[in-house]
Amino acid sequence: MFRILFLLFAGMGLGYLLRGRAVTRKTGQGVHVTICVLLFVFGSSIGSDASLMERFGSYGGQAVVIALLTTAGSLLAGVVAQRLIFGKGGRK
Amino acid sequence: MKGNLVVFVCFLAGIVFGAVGITPQWLHHPDLPVVLLSALILQVGVGLGADDSLRSMVRTLRPRMFLLPLFTIVGTLLFAALFALLPGCWTLPQCLALGSGFGYYSLSSVMIAHVGSASFGPELAAELATVALLANVVREMLSLFCLPLFARWCGSVAPISAAGINSMDVCLPGIVRCSPQSTYLVPLAIVHGLALEVCVPLLITLFCRV
Numbered sequence: 001m002f003r004i005l006f007l008l009f010a011g012m013g014l015g016y017l018l019r020g021r022a023v024t025r026k027t028g029q030g031v032h033v034t035i036c037v038l039l040f041v042f043g044s045s046i047g048s049d050a051s052l053m054e055r056f057g058s059y060g061g062q063a064v065v066i067a068l069l070t071t072a073g074s075l076l077a078g079v080v081a082q083r084l085i086f087g088k089g090g091r092k
Numbered sequence: 093m094k095g096n097l098v099v100f101v102c103f104l105a106g107i108v109f110g111a112v113g114i115t116p117q118w119l120h121h122p123d124l125p126v127v128l129l130s131a132l133i134l135q136v137g138v139g140l141g142a143d144d145s146l147r148s149m150v151r152t153l154r155p156r157m158f159l160l161p162l163f164t165i166v167g168t169l170l171f172a173a174l175f176a177l178l179p180g181c182w183t184l185p186q187c188l189a190l191g192s193g194f195g196y197y198s199l200s201s202v203m204i205a206h207v208g209s210a211s212f213g214p215e216l217a218a219e220l221a222t223v224a225l226l227a228n229v230v231r232e233m234l235s236l237f238c239l240p241l242f243a244r245w246c247g248s249v250a251p252i253s254a255a256g257i258n259s260m261d262v263c264l265p266g267i268v269r270c271s272p273q274s275t276y277l278v279p280l281a282i283v284h285g286l287a288l289e290v291c292v293p294l295l296i297t298l299f300c301r302v
Contacts, residue, residue: 007130008260008282011137024142027135031265034132035236036102038262041124043106044115046229052222053111059219062181063226069171070191070227071234071254075242077167078160078250085156085163086249 100237129261136264140278152276153283160280161287164253165295168194182220185302186212190224192295194256194288195235197228203293207300217300231256235263243270252281257292260285 018024046052109115118124172191176184189208193200201221208217235242235255242251248271255263259281267281 003130005286007133008137008140011134011139012141013137014134015138015141015143017141018138019142019144021142024138027139027142028265030135031132031139032099034128034135035262035265036099038125038128038132039099039103040106040109041119041128042229043103043108044110044119045106045125047107047110048113048115048120049110052225059223059226062175062223063230065178066172066175066187066190066223066227067230067234069174070168070194070256071231073167073169073171073191074164074194074253074256075167075246075250076171077163078253079246080167081160081163081253082247082249085159 100233103233133261136261139265153279154276157276157280157283158287160249160252160284161291164194164256164284164288165291167253168192168256169295182223185299186220189296189299190220190227192292192299193224193228193231194292195228195232196257196289196292197225197232199292200228200296201225203296204300207297211300211302232258232262236266239263239266239270248277249280252277252284255281255285257285257288260289 015024015027106115168191169188172187173184175181175190176187181187182190186208189204201224204224205217205221208220211217212220235251235258239251239255242254251263251267251270252259255267259267264278264281264285267277271277
């Protein structure tokens with residue numbers, strides 16, 4: 001947790017110092033490429049785990065239902081929070 | 093949408109390459125995801141720091157932002173409890189433990205496997221941990237790929253709730269991209285992710301010991 005916070009704030013400091021330079025305008029592309037690589041690595045770790053791949057079939061359905069339910073619940077909570085805390089249109 | 097498709101194809105390609113066994117061994121090094129995630133966070137930080145609207149973003153940090161994680165926890169757990177109503181599925185505390193990952197698949201599955209083995213037995217805890225891993229991966233994927241849809245249907249705050257713990261890292265660029273004019277969303281997403289990260293181990297321990 002603290003590593004993530006440290007990196008985030010260190011990056012913000014670095015970005016502030018480098019603002020206006022061309023390199024900072026390419027961070028969007030860099031973020032996209034890094035996410036792609038991260039997901040490829042994660043996917044390969046799942047694919048190479050034979051026992052996990054076998055269990056995908058039996059537990060996959062339950063996992064999808066739980067994921068859909070929890071995502072729906074949090075979306076609803078987000079809508080309620082937006083209305084109660086931040087005002088109907090967003091920020092109060 | 094094209095960007096999200098590319099991301100999804102990369103994930104699928106990873107699974108196929110891993111299953112076929114043609115990925116190099118160094119790709120499975122346990123430190124590699126940590127290094128990549130660190131690089132991602134650093135780049136997100138650089139992008140935020142270089143943004144001219146950073147000062148106004150910091151000024152938007154408000155105490156009421158800390159209420160959003162509470163809403164997310166309540167909404168998520170209420171809907172996770174519905175899973176216990178399905179016949180032949182898990183008990184209520186087990187369903188609540190499954191929902192308490194908030195997309196944090198690595199920590200939640202490991203914690204359920206360890207803490208749950210004392211309460212449910214090692215075999216059941218391992219099964220529950222596998223479902224937790226998959227469910228939280230699916231939740232992360234749903235958040236990552238459907239952020240624009242969530243923002244269109246439910247407003248700018250709901251995607252942060254749906255992203256769960258990933259609102260502060262993997263989903264942060266998408267959240268910003270969906271509502272670029274709302275500078276308060278970045279501190280809100282970070283506060284939300286941090287608060288949930290603290291709550292995940294606490295909630296899983298609680299529900300695995302009930």
